[in-house]
Amino acid sequence: MxxxxxxxxxxxxxxxxxxxxxxxxxxxxxxxxxxxxxxxxxxxxxxxxxxxxxxxxxxxxxxxxxxxxxxxxxxxxxxxxxxxxxxxxxxxxxxxxxxxxxxxxxxxxxxxxxxxxxxxxxxxxxxxxxxxxxxxxxxxxxxxxxxxxxxxxxxxxxxxxxxxxxxxxxxxxxxxxxxxxxxxxxxxxxxxxxxxxxxxxxxxxxxxxxxxxxxxxxxxxxxxxxxxxxxxxxxxxxxxxxxxxxxxxxxxxxxxxxxxxxxxxxxxxxxxxxxxxxxxxxxxxxxxxxxxxxxxxxxxxxxxxxxxxxxxxxxxxxxxxxxxxxxIYGCGNAGLPKPEWGRYTKKGNKLYAHIFERGIGPIAIQGIKGKVKRARLLADGSEVNIQKPWNAHHYGDAIFINLRSSKLPDEIDTVVELELEE
Structure with missing residues (x-):
């Protein structure tokens, strides 16, 4: 059995x-x-x-x-x-x-x-x-x-x-x-x-x-x-x-x-x-x-x-x-606090940022500074910029997702795949 x-x-x-x-x-x-x-x-x-x-x-x-x-x-x-x-x-x-x-x-x-x-x-x-x-x-x-x-x-x-x-x-x-x-x-x-x-x-x-x-x-x-x-x-x-x-x-x-x-x-x-x-x-x-x-x-x-x-x-x-x-498939709790803009899921070394709310300016992610190898929009594989912008200098060890548009690519849930260092 x-x-x-x-x-x-x-x-x-x-x-x-x-x-x-x-x-x-x-x-x-x-x-x-x-x-x-x-x-x-x-x-x-x-x-x-x-x-x-x-x-x-x-x-x-x-x-x-x-x-x-x-x-x-x-x-x-x-x-x-x-x-x-x-x-x-x-x-x-x-x-x-x-x-x-x-x-x-x-x-x-x-x-x-x-x-x-x-x-x-x-x-x-x-x-x-x-x-x-x-x-x-x-x-x-x-x-x-x-x-x-x-x-x-x-x-x-x-x-x-x-x-x-x-x-x-x-x-x-x-x-x-x-x-x-x-x-x-x-x-x-x-x-x-x-x-x-x-x-x-x-x-x-x-x-x-x-x-x-x-x-x-x-x-x-x-x-x-x-x-x-x-x-x-x-x-x-x-x-x-x-x-x-x-x-x-x-x-x-x-x-x-x-x-x-x-x-x-x-x-x-x-x-x-x-x-x-x-x-x-x-x-x-x-x-x-x-x-x-x-x-x-x-x-x-x-x-x-x-x-x-x-x-x-x-x-x-x-x-x-x-x-x-x-x-979604094979994913679970990411072990990170819920972000104000949405939710996380995680599978292996892939962290998925589910962005529900665009907010203003760059989107902050706490707790993974120095661990991200690359970031992609999951829907089409396009690169996402995650550099720390000049105006975020004083805001701790967060990294920032810099979206080019004031609107989300997907208003339901824009998913950014972050590949982490193993």
């Missing part, structure tokens, strides 16, 4: 991935939590199962888009909280093969993304609002949590655990090599060994020794003596940690911020509050500068199409990445 460091090596180099939230909830188009938020019964939700037919689903297009955007891996919802399976599980009838779609949508995803050279991952919800043996009345999130008719309904949670473990076994047996297992999520008493998490992780590792697992089974990934199920990487959601993620001893932990493009994970037709390519590129840079990854979400619609806004955003990100990806 590979060590934790060997397993995670590709992940900390990749830095940028695609999250895909897709399922029956694309039809009501009010987000993936619609059943819980609106307390919909199984009967209320059943029409979406009966009409689910994503006629334009073409994961080859999704994979090509992810690759064009500069992403190196993807994670897709094999089963979300509503219990609906996009894969052909032998353990349930509540699956895509029994809808008008009539096919295993996960198999097509795996093949398409793998063919583009991207790593593939599965999101799998530990919750299940469809399974009869998952706790309903009194649960924190179940759609029937307040429904008195469910108060005395009997369930056998051990049967659900057997089902859940069985489905994970199917996912990690029937689709070839899988790179990430993304469990979601633990809460209250529904955590850790409630899921039989040690047994689950041992099974996962026995089936796919090289797989990496997120931190949502309920363990403490920040503990020096962490549980076997604590995970290989932390997964902050809708936030970029102020100073990255470290364990109790102060050692950095691999992490990945999962972020939506608008305000929902699943397709929400009315939510047009999309972040700009500039915001998202700078978020990616921020993650990398703090030793983390960005897992950026798309929520395809009921026809199986990634929303036009998301396609446009990813295309713009891809243009920037095609010129500046070297400052």
């Amino acid at each position: 590979s060590t934790a460091n060997e397993r995670i090596e590709w992940f900390v180099k990749a830095r940028f991935g695609m999250f895909i939230h897709w399922g029956l909830y694309a039809i009501p188009a009010r987000g993936e939590w619609v059943r819980s938020h609106e307390k919909l019964s199984i009967e209320d939700y059943q029409p979406f199962f009966e009409e689910f037919n994503p006629v334009n689903y073409n994961p080859k297009e999704w994979a090509a888009l992810a690759k064009k955007a500069g992403m190196k891996y993807a994670v897709m919802t094999a089963k979300h909280h509503d219990g609906f399976c996009l894969f052909d599980s032998k353990l349930t009838d509540y699956k895509a093969t029994n809808t008008p779609a009539g096919r295993d949508l996960i198999r097509e995803y795996v093949e398409a993304f793998r063919n583009e050279g991207l790593k593939v991952g599965f999101y799998y919800s530990l919750l299940d609002w469809h399974h009869p043996d998952y706790p309903a009345y009194g649960d924190s999130f179940h759609p029937m949590r307040d429904n008195e008719a469910w108060k005395d309904k009997k369930h056998d949670f051990s049967r659900y655990i057997e089902y859940m473990h069985g489905q994970v076994r199917e996912l990690l047996t029937n689709y070839g090599k899988i790179d990430i297992m993304w469990f979601d999520f633990s809460y209250g008493n529904m955590s850790g060994e409630t899921w039989k998490a040690t047994e689950l992780v041992k099974m996962v590792r026995s089936l796919q020794p090289h797989i990496i697992i997120d931190d949502r089974l309920g363990g403490n990934i920040r503990s020096v003596n962490k549980e076997i199920y604590a995970g290989d990487f932390a997964s902050p959601e809708q936030i970029i940690p102020p100073e990255g993620v470290v364990d109790e001893a102060g050692n950095p932990i691999p992490w990945e911020a999962c972020i939506t493009m608008n305000n929902h994970w699943g397709y929400a037709a009315a939510d047009k509050d999309f972040k700009s390519p500039k915001q998202l590129i700078r978020a990616l840079v921020e993650c990398v500068s703090k030793g983390g990854n960005l897992l950026l979400n798309v929520g395809p619609n009921a026809k199986g199409e990634i929303p036009e806004e998301s396609v446009e955003i990813l295309t713009e990100i891809g243009k920037w990445m095609s010129k500046n990806g070297e400052s």
Whole structure:
């Protein structure tokens, strides 16, 4: 079995991935939590199962888009909280093969993304609002949590655990090599060994020794003596940690911020509050500068199409990445204080100055005087002048980037590659 460091090596180099939230909830188009938020019964939700037919689903297009955007891996919802399976599980009838779609949508995803050279991952919800043996009345999130008719309904949670473990076994047996297992999520008493998490992780590792697992089974990934199920990487959601993620001893932990493009994970037709390519590129840079990854979400619609806004955003990100990806892949914390004009990333003897704000005059870089062999604009390889100008004589040991124009070459993020003496 590979060590934790060997397993995670590709992940900390990749830095940028695609999250895909897709399922029956694309039809009501009010987000993936619609059943819980609106307390919909199984009967209320059943029409979406009966009409689910994503006629334009073409994961080859999704994979090509992810690759064009500069992403190196993807994670897709094999089963979300509503219990609906996009894969052909032998353990349930509540699956895509029994809808008008009539096919295993996960198999097509795996093949398409793998063919583009991207790593593939599965999101799998530990919750299940469809399974009869998952706790309903009194649960924190179940759609029937307040429904008195469910108060005395009997369930056998051990049967659900057997089902859940069985489905994970199917996912990690029937689709070839899988790179990430993304469990979601633990809460209250529904955590850790409630899921039989040690047994689950041992099974996962026995089936796919090289797989990496997120931190949502309920363990403490920040503990020096962490549980076997604590995970290989932390997964902050809708936030970029102020100073990255470290364990109790102060050692950095691999992490990945999962972020939506608008305000929902699943397709929400009315939510047009999309972040700009500039915001998202700078978020990616921020993650990398703090030793983390960005897992950026798309929520395809009921026809199986990634929303036009998301396609446009990813295309713009891809243009920037095609010129500046070297400052992202394999890079991490530079060990320098954050500069007022932007951020740093670093890989080996290459320091990347990500300049967000032009300011006035030359741009100061502290802490590397006498160490710079050459400076280039990463986007086109053109020389950048870094001599100390006459008017900076009294300002310590800073070196200065002297840009010829009062405007930045790239208003989103102008990257200067500084090659340092080894």
